[in-house]
Amino acid sequence: SLLPHSTSLRLQPQHPSLFETTTGVSLSFLALYIRQHTLSSKMNNINGHGGGRRSAMASMDFYRRVPKDLTEATSLGAIMSIAAIAVMTILFLSETIAFARTSMGTAITLDENDQPQIRLNFNITLMDLHCDFVSVDVWDTLGTNRQNVTKNIEKWQLDEEGQRRIFSGRNREQREVVHEEHEETLEELHEDGEQAVELTPDNFQEFLNEHEMAFIDMYAPWCIWCQRLHPTWEKFGEEVHKLRMPVGVGKVNCVTYPQLCKDQKVMAFPTLRWYKNKEMILPDYKMDRTVDALVGYTKRKLEMEEKYKNWEANNPSDNRMKPSAGNSRPEHPGCQVSGHLMVNRVPGNFHIEAKSVNHNLNAAMTNLTHRVNHLSFGEPITKLAPHMEKTPFMRKVKRILKQVPEEHKQFNPMDDKEYITSKFHQAYHHYIKVVSTHLNMGSSRGAESFNDVNSISVYQMLEQSQIVFYDEVNVPEARFSYDMSPMSVVVQKEGRKWYDYLTSLCAIIGGTF
DSSP states (O other): OOSOHHHHHHTOOSSHHHHHHHHHHHHHHHHHHHHHHHHHHHHHHHTTTTOSHHHHHHTTOSSOOOOGGGOOOOHHHHHHHHHHHHHHHHHHHHHHHHHHOOEEEEEEEEOOOOOSEEEEEEEEEETTOOGGGEEEEEEETTSOEESSOOTTEEEEEEOTTSOEEEEEEEOOOOOOOOBOOOSSOHHHHTTTOOSSEEEOTTTHHHHHHHOSEEEEEEEOTTOHHHHHHHHHHHHHHHHHHHHTOSOEEEEEETTTOHHHHHHTTOOEESEEEEEETTEEEEEEEOSOBSHHHHHHHHHHHHHTSGGGTTGGGGOTTOOSOOOOOOOOOOOOSOEEEEEEEEEESSSEEEEEEEOOSSOEEOGGGOOOOEEEEEEEESSOOSSOOTTTTTSHHHHHHHHHHTTSOGGGOOSOTTTTEEEOOOSSSEEEEEEEEEEEEEEEOSOOOSSOOTTSTTEEEEEEEEEEEEEEEOOTTSOOEEEEEEEEEEEEEEEEEEOOOHHHHHHHHHHHHHHHO
């Protein structure tokens, strides 16, 4: 109908077959013309020839639609589409799971802690050292040298099973005993005979057999305290003889007879020990070293025995006031010392040493075998009293530590370990590296604040121990040397950011579609 009528007439030839062929070609060209005309109209609409605001917006389209008439669906395309959907689904799930999970990461940075001191917590059991001789000393490279630290330190006397039996109280400065000065020399006192019998390994047991009650001074000639005691001890022997007390007074030279003193477990000089029925009675005498004090102690010991309760009634020559009877108790030379120290953040050490202001220690009998019940740096977070575990800070600590791997919990690696020395003149020395550690179990934002609800600062330790041998004249000590690391370890949760997750999803879509 679009062709002119005259054209239709001219296309009618005399031969019918030729006419049919010509007509078919004309119809094909006609259909193509119509299709191109329609497509041109649609493209004009898309390109904005329709005018108005829509045309201005459409000109900014980066994703222009291809007409459906120019696309064709195939079987291969369907297979590729299904494969793409499957791959995208798997990748979507993998990225989502990775985004939901968190991992634990570590980093090493410079320690920015500006606190001048750090807290050192300890609880140590000395298995063969009496609390009276335990001294805690502190030394560091800044020149700090504190002897027998008493602040915030407690001592407990232990029984033979290692259980706390007697509270020795807060560590305090040792009381200096009173010594008596005499006008006579020891030689002058010996002019009328020695009342304090010199004992040897040959007559020691015989002396104990002869005297049901005995009071013996075990000394070393080089000991200054022993030298000051010699005249007092001789006068005490004379007083016992004068009062007719049923007590034998003797003395043992531990330098001349060292094995005898080792057998009697003499740890310090002078040791003034009471014997009853050939058995030593502990604790040893540790009061004033005057004649009156020694006589009073002897009277109390006698009055505690029913057999000698009325000994003074048979000796009316003595009109002194009767002293009150004392109580004897079994004693084991074990001590538990615990507390905390504030030490400078520089290399140093604290050591437990056998020391006394009233004795010279016997180096041959000083045994520093010990058990470390607890040793840590910083605020204590383990082995606390029940009432301290319920504080808000400890609840926060427990919540955070549950998320920290075990390899990052080296807060107290020495706890519950025993360090036994089988011979004298040796002791364990411990070398500790202290590393500041920041635990951040919240969102990672760099350096965390100590007050953050998901962050705490603690100290980890690296420890090595070895036995150190001492000369025979030196008293061993259990030494704990520490050194602060200048580096800090940061342990924190690490997870993917939300924008990283979205970028991965877009990459999956763009790379697969």
